[in-house]
Amino acid sequence: MTERSVGMAIRSTSLLACPFCGDDEPMEGEPDETAIGLLYNVHCRVCTCMLDGFTSQRAANRAWNKRPANNSITDIDAAERQNTKGD
Numbered sequence: 476m477t478e479r480s481v482g483m484a485i486r487s488t489s490l491l492a493c494p495f496c497g498d499d500e501p502m503e504g505e506p507d508e509t510a511i512g513l514l515y516n517v518h519c520r521v522c523t524c525m526l527d528g529f530t531s532q533r534a535a536n537r538a539w540n541k542r543p544a545n546n547s548i549t550d551i552d553a554a555e556r557q558n559t560k561g562d
């Protein structure tokens with residue numbers, strides 16, 4: 476088995492691929508120490524998008540994995556087309 480960590484970040488297999496670039500190895504970053512306690516994040520090492528500000532790694536991971544269904548962008552496009560039809 477190869478458990479690898481890059482820098483201070485830990486690879487997590489429970490995370491979905493990056494919604495922007497599709498990279499399938501998003502990282503759990505080192506939590507930030509703030510005045511209100513540790514804040515956790517998930518980020519993409521390829522396109523550097525990041526979700527941060529979560530009070531637990533679990534919450535950050537859940538938020539990262541939460542995304543619209545695959546067809547929702549098409550739905551929005553269709554709705555916008557209908558809205559602008561009368562212009």
Ligand SMILES: [Zn+2]
Nearest residue numbers: 493496519522
């Ligand atoms: Zn990405």
